[in-house]
Amino acid sequence: MSTDDVYTLMARSQELPYGEARTVLVEDALRRAEAAGDEVLAFHVRVRLTDAYRYGGEPAKAFATFSRTLADHDRDPGRFDDAHGLLWQMKAVVSSLTLFPEIPLDRTYAVLDDMERRYKAGGHSLQAVYHYRNVVARHVGDGSADEWYLKWRAAERDELSDCEGCDPTGMVRHLVEAGRHEEAFEIAAPVLSSRLSCNEQPQSIQTALLPVYLRTDRAEQAADAHRRAYRVHRSRLADLSDIAEHLEFCAVTGNEARGLEILQRHLGWLDRAPSAHADMDFCAAAALVLRRVAAAGHGAATVRRPAADGRPAADVPVADLHAELADRATALADRFDARNGTSHQGDKVRATLAAEPVAGFVPLAAHHRRPEQAPAPVPPPVPQDDDLARVDDLDELLGIADERRTGGDIPRVLAAWRRFDVLAGKTEPTPLQKARRLDGRGVEHAVAGDGPSAVACWEEAARLFGELGDETRRHRTLGRLGMARVDLGDEGGLEQVSAAARHLTAHPGEDGDAAAALLRLATAHIRLEHPAEALAALDQVVPDEAPDRVGELWFLRGQAFLLADRAGEAVAALRRSVAAARASGDPELVAAPALLLARTLARRDSGPDEETFALLDEVIAALRDASPMRAAAYSERGLAFLAVDRPADAAADLVEGVAGWAAEGLHEQAVHLRVDLAAAYLSTDRALEAAEAAEEALPNLDDDAARRCRLILAHAQKRLGEKDAATLFTALAEEAGQAGRHDAAAHFFTEAADVLTGLDMDAPAAERYAQAAEACEKAGDPYGVARTRRRAAMCLMWSGNADEAVTAMDTARAALAGLPPDDEPTRVWETALTSFEQARVLAQVGRLDEAASHASAAVDGFTAIDQTAPAEDATRLLEDIRAALG
Template identity: 75%
Template sequence: MSTDDVYALMARSQELPYGEAKTVLVEDALRRAEATGDDVLAFHVRVRLTDAYRYGGEPVKAFATFSRSLADHDRDPGRYDETHGLLWQMKAIVSSLTLFPEIPLDKTYTVLDDMERRYKAGGHSLQAVYHYRNVVARHVGDGSADEWYAKWRAAERDELSDCEGCDPTGMARHLVEAGRHEEAFEIAAPVLNATLTCNEQPQSIQTAMLPVYLRTGRAEQAADAHRRAYRVHRARLADLSDVAEHLEFCAITGNEARGLEIVQRHLGWLDRAPSVHAEMEFCAAAALVLGRIAAAGHGEATVRRPAADGRPAADVPLPDLRTELAERATELAGRFDARNETSHQGDKVRAVLEAEPAAEFVPLAAHHRRPAQAPAPPRPVADEDGDLAAEDDLDTLLDIADQRRTRRDMPRTLAAWRRFDVLAETAEPTPLQKARRLDGKGVEHAVADEREAAAECWEETYRLFSELGDETRRHRALGRLGAMHARLGDPRGLDEMIAAAGHFTSNPTGEGDATGSLLRLATAYVELDRPADALATLDRVDPDDDPDSAGELWFLRGQALLMSADADGAVAALRRSADAARASDDPEQAAPPVLLLARTLARLPSGPDDEVITLIDEGLAALSGPSPMRAAAHSERGLALLALERPADAAADLAEAIAGWTAEGLHEQAIHLRVDLAAAYLSAGRHLEAAETAEEALAGLTAPGDGEAERRCRLILAHAQKELGEEDAAASFTSLAQDAAREGRHDAVAHFLNEAADVLTSLDLDGQAAERYAEAAEAYEKAGDPYGVVRTRRRRAMSLLWTGDADAAVTVADAARTALAGLPPDNEPARVWETALVSYDQARILAQVGRLPEAASAASAAVDGFTALDETAPAEEAARLRDDITAAMER
């Protein structure tokens, strides 16, 4: 074994986040360090292993490594000199000791006393000591917590105090437990928007503030803190306790579905919980979520429990799992209370299991909220018929109902029928009156979308009018019956409507029956995708028979022309329909033609324009409340604004549309629209919302025809993750590259691998970046892109340099220079630019390996290249590099 192996392993571990993979590397490094016999090297690796255990979710293992490191230091402080690091780790050891009920509480107090002694001996402030005495006091429910908090606040901070994010986090947690929420907000406010670089921040303070926000009326801030913090916690086993807090938040804010997703995602972590206390907290919070879901009527659901320790994966009934988790939390709390000789942990668990909603539904994103209720447009008051309560004539009431039988006047129509029904209890209606009233009952069923019941009424109505010899009413009933049969898929429907239309065109009534029957038939043809028959039927309409139907006639013609691929004719027809609707006394009639016209114009080759937005604005203003049409209008306006490169405006409409579709139970439309919303958020620079929305959409894009939308969504997610600085972005781009490789799209493979490498470079994961750049260079070669080959080889060389492998960097830089020969000769500026970049980076690499004359020559070439292109800033930077190398040569 050599020390070089140890340093190499430690260097590799630095590129990994805290977790099992990093811990395994550091453990291997420790074994190798011990094998070399270099005790000092082993000591320093062991100190780093303590951090790996703590942040990687195995704090119980940190006790042994910390104790050994502290003992080595105490035996020979001069040789094992890492005093500051050990005193810093001591804080976490104190906190961790409370998390395992099998560790006597006296042990914790002993370490606390030793910590205080060491801090005093080193001349340090006792601020951190008071902090952790407060932590222990709060854990056991000791009233001295307030005293320690006061001393903690009053003591001077020093280099051993927790960071500027963690210190206020601990204070906020104390104040929350004391019910002092406004004070907690004041403590945390100064750092909430600060840039915090600690491994535990800002997610820890955001999590601690959840109850503060909820109980001080800051619901939107609570939702934002949940989304931002949980996004970090969800990847860290060590944060299981924090995940439990987010579960409780979801349960008490009406977000049980989100809570169930979190339970499902982390349930397997219980088998390797970082501590007994974290296991207890997760079990209690998960049980609360499951209880809420059962209370909402979903107790028959199951939860997938992953396989572990020889136990196969299985679907567990929700009530059974809820009971199991609640009992486990209670049993663990009992163990803590027995150790602590208080009831505090049990009280906390019971409070979680019995927690009541802290607020009404708190939407976690704009599209999660309920759709907005638009104010109803003013309606004309129809009072010319007088007071229906004073009307005693049955025929008059039926006439009023027939006259008012429109969507706009349905309340008055129903009122007339209700009055008729009251009178009919004492006055026997005539057979004709009974038939007319039965006809009305069919209308009532149709309005309620009770189709079979409506058809039954009209079948009986048709028979009664036939017996009475009333041909006009008989054929009116036949037309309505035919339309309902058509909607029910009954083939008789079309023939019935044709017969009714034929009767009224041959026997006009002067009351618009011919027009009504033809429009009804044309509507059926449109719904059956028979535009030619619809247009032929509309051609039979006499415009003088019912002038008030002009808007509907032109609307149907516009629909049929669209189906016939006659966009120009459709636009003209829809414009006439909109004009006719605007002239009517019912503003809502304008909504369908106006919105369809907007949709049609938006899909012309020229794309949407300002007129499209104006038309949708008009259509939305005409609608009186949530409906599928309103959701469609917001969808259309959002997509139009997105196409017009107004993503911030588009996001508001798309969010409203998703809320509307969801409220209507039309989840497929909502799922696909989430992809567009994610795109809008990404373009608007709202990267967290883009990532969250894209992940929601991906969960639902599982249908066979969703492939293209799914790929687009993954690309949006990858870019959002990149902008958020998340390492997952590299994996997302790599996955997209793998898909492109299966399809033989080498240019896309190269692009995505290059994106992945750039992400890794930005995160200082240079070894991994070098691998991705190498793969990207190969893909660029296959794609026939010589510029891509040069760029990725050059960037790979620099990545290798930053990993410390300068020799490999020299080789790859030479390969980048060789690739310059492949650049096309017809673009001299591009050739000069790429050559100058290669020369500049090659100079940096050669200088690192001591080949200074060659490095100086390469730097001079870079200066010449940048200067030739009038690139002043790069030329000056290259000149400084050349001068530094020359100075080094002269020393």
């Protein structure tokens, strides 16, 4: 068994994040080292395996590997020499021992004492020892925690102290438990802006600060810390306890939906929880989230429990899962308290289960605004009307109501009807009066948004008018009834609207009945997407018969023209509608036609212009109160800004649009607009916001929209340095390849490879570059073939696969033959660059003569096209190779 295999496996493991895949490679490397009989190599692999177990979510397994490596070191320190690494790992072992209630506390104290002895013997500061004595004291609720904290802070830091992020994180946790939140913030503040490269930072200190931010009126910083830290924690099983803190944060900040999402994502992790303590923390925080979900009125919801250990997946009611997790957390706390001889862990669990909101609702993003609880529908206020109090005639009251209804004065219409109802309780109305009042009740229901009740009233009123032979009033009511049915999705209402229009145009009465009926008929046809029929109805309207409805007439014409794909005529009609609305002096009347005109102008090939923005500004200024139209106006202006490459302005408006749609309960519009918001964020270098907006939208999108959303998300993740970007780009590449879009596939495979290279994951990066090269061949892109093959070769060299790199570089050179001969500068550049990289690869494997030849060719090539800096680099490489040749 060759030890080369061990080094190869260890090199490959270094390219993987901590987790099962990395642990498996290191375990395999240990087996091979032991089989090869190399005890020293096995020792060093075992040290790394301790880290893999700890950071990969299996700390219990680390006890055995650490004990073995420590014993080997003690037996022969000169041979098994990694004193610093072992002393560093000892800190984590102390902390981990507290996480399993079956491990006696005496063992933890014994390791602490041994740690102190070894630190003293090595001449190290006891700062880290005091730190972990504080950790254990806090775990059991021992009052000595304060004493150890003071010693910890006073002691001098050295190379065995926790890093500049982890050390203050521990101090913050001590101070939070003591309720000293401002002190905690002061300790953390100096490192918050630092670049922390530790595996546990900066997400650990961000998580520890969540309660600090909330209790020191720093809600915006709390939301930012939650979003940034949880993105890191969510892929790490070892961080289950940290994830529990984010669950609790969501529960106490009014973000129950977000908490439920996190709970659902990680519920299956309980079957492989890294420790009993992490299990307890997660269960307690999850139970809190479920209690808050029920308190928010969603107790009938269910949570999907994933399948595990022969147990099928199931939808569990919120109440049942809450009881189960609360009991589980409490039972685990009892085990810890029995081991520790205190009630401290149980007290913490009980406090978590009973936690209440801390800072009200904390929005996690600009577009996360909690909609106000919709009040129960109430009728408009009825004003006091002294003139009506003197009216005792029912017909006169109904006449006043009709007159005021024509003028749009609904509150005073209601006042007249209320006076009628009072008198009708004393004097029996006539059948005609009953029918007219029933018609009025339909109007009341319509104003309150109760369409079905309005339909029921109007159906009965129409019947009564028919029995009385009052055809004019019957057809007026039929028109309203039919329109209400169309609005409710019942196309059968169209015939009633048509019948009303036919009768009222044939028998015109007062108050512009004919014009009103025709406008209503046109509206119904537009709702049902019958543009020709709508225009035919509008052609029958005599503007002089309804001078106050000219704006409405042109607005309907504009809508009908748009449905008929007659955009030019639509724009002209809408401009006339806007002009008429402006002339009325009521800014709100301008909003609807101006919004539609702006939307139409923005969708022309030339895109939005000054008129578009002026119209949208006018609409937004006119609509002060929240409404779907206001949300639409912000959405349109945001999209217009995006179209003219003003992404910062676009983001501000799209935030308003998303929040507005969500507040109105129109979630489909909000979902799709989030994709545009994500694009705006990405264009303004707000990668975190872009990623989160895209992730919110993605589960609810169809294929085409989802593809665009995933592309935005992949670029955002790339900028955040997240490996998931490579996975998304790879999936996009595979989809493009299957669709025959090989140029797109090559681009996405290259993006994936670039992400992996940036994360020093060179072996998988080489695979992606090789796939990109294949796609370039299919796309007929010889330059792409040469470049991606060359990059694949370099990644193989960086990953330690030098022999494979030599072969891959040969294929890159062979690809140069496919470059167009008439593109001299580019062909020379690509050839020179390939020679330069090939020289590096050959030098790596000791083939120095060949390397020198290629380096010389690179110098000549770069010089020939006046590339001075690359030529100088190639010259230095050639000199180094010649020096090595002697």
